[in-house]
Amino acid sequence: MRTVRQLIDMSGRRALITGAAGGLGRAMADSLAELGADLLLVDLDGAATPQLAEDLAVRHGIKATPLACDLEDAAQRVALAEKVLVGGGLSVLVNNAAFVGSSDLSGWAEPFEGQTVETWRRALEVNLTAAFHLSQLLIPALRAGPGGSVVNIASIYGEWGPDWSLYEGTAMANPAAYGTSKGGLIQFTRWLATTVAPEVRVNAISPGGVARGQPDSFVERYTARTPLGRMAVEDDFRGAIAYLASDMSAYVTGQVLAIDGGWGAW
Template identity: 40%
Template sequence: MSHFPQMPDLSGKTVLVTGGAGILGQHFCRGFISAGARVGLLDLDANACAVAAEEIGQGAFGVGCDISDPASVKSAMEACLTITGRVDVLVNNAASKSRDVRAFFASFEEYELEIWRDVMSVNVDGMFLMSQAMSKQLLTQGQGGSVINLASIYGLVGPDPRIYEGSNYLGGPINTPAVYSASKAAVVGLTKWLATHWGPHNIRANCLVPGGVSSGQNGIFQEKYADRVPMNRMAEANEIVGPAVFLASDVSSYITGQILAVDGGWTAW
């Protein structure tokens, strides 16, 4: 008789989540724990990681990590292995708006190369470094694994500037800068490359593409964004979690190199 897994089950697996202390990251961590996994929160602020892990509860632990720094990535991976003995799933969730948020939202014509490089160092370089470190460990373990890279709808399509007219977030006007789209498009390309590279080793790489998540944007933005989405609303953070748990689990054992858009239909227009 054939065996069909009924629900995603991560029992006995260790999942590492970069940007784990962030809003979306903590949602991911809770989802993985509810599926039976042990979860490591990796984030720039070690104290924030520890606090978030304690709030999430049993099964969560925090490790400080600057994913743009090779030495920090190596140290964090060693720390995780000391705690758990093995790793099975990596969620490359961390992303940056740079150290100067207002400069991050500057116009394309005035955009500073320093800000561009700062964002790329996390969104692309950091994903490369974490995937590389994870690869070495998964190949050593020899039992396969899953890597989930977080992109964005703006890595697939260009932004609609009309939704930003009169919009406000983080204390000022916003847009989607070119560096964000370029970095997220790079995530898509990296995912496909990793899938073909790791395929013979049963290590899967998939790309999760969230649409806009409601997280404090002003009403004007939310209304204009909703008008652009077939489902007529922004996503709630917990709606991104289920697809991530699915891609982490053996339920998706024959899925690799895929781009899963969780966007309410935004990219279907």
């Protein structure tokens, strides 16, 4: 019987994390590095992945490689996979990158009638199609490597509709494309889990709202609607990624782990 310490040890394994320079990406990268995994840190050209890679390598004594890729571009996804496949094995793929738009993006932070097909397509390309494509390209490596695991980062809005009362009086948005793409990612998780088993496990994390300087009125309403009485912080996701990426969850596949403070329990 292996100990918990042995089950969670990821020494000798390599993990690829998309959207690595963002808040959740950094927390998950740091968590897997602490467990001993070597890392491939993927984000847009110009993101802070080189500095992140250097910091993680120094602090945790692992190998961390920054890789630039625009996940909207299928050709760049193929090129990324080729770099990964020639550079060594792969044990974990974390599909974390997300198209979240901005308030000044035309056709995004608009009433439903003003949301455009173009922004819809962009969101689905990054949030869903890229996860499908990278999984397809890298499954052979995950099958060959030890502890093959895909972890998709979904959202509570892939499971539940938005409560519009939370947004009143703010410039915040919740476009249809975001929730739809995350809902698709959850179903893709289940579909892929039954397709690539038993060699590779596929699970998802469904985060609730993460505190990132939202307006006070939104935070107060969100907190009141959440059983644990607060928004999430990045550290709340460390245990989830450590569990799903390691052999701690060796008999878990096709599952969605909600890290939402009880949001979905009402």
